[in-house]
Amino acid sequence: MIAIGLLFVRMLRDCFKSRQRLEAEILVLRHQNVLQQRVPRRVHLRWADRVLFIWLYRRCPRILGAITVVRPETVVRWHRMGFAAYWR
Secondary structure, eight states: OHHHHHHHHHHHHHHTSOHHHHHHHHHHHHHHHHHHHHOSSSOOOOHHHHHHHHHHHHHOGGGGGTOOOOOHHHHHHHHHHHHHHHHO
């Protein structure tokens, strides 16, 4: 029940985000998807990619909350820690 309530609150919060912030998030996620398709291994950013991220950060500094670059092993470790904490 709490999870459904949190989901509803987050949906409402997203409705009141500024248009500029939503467009910046969409642009970053699309660019991240392009990077992953181009190089399925470890991503090495080119100068153009770095310039794009710097420009986005200067336009909307809170965008860092939407961007997180982690390794797949890290996500698996987080899930395992979560399950271990749940079953304790």
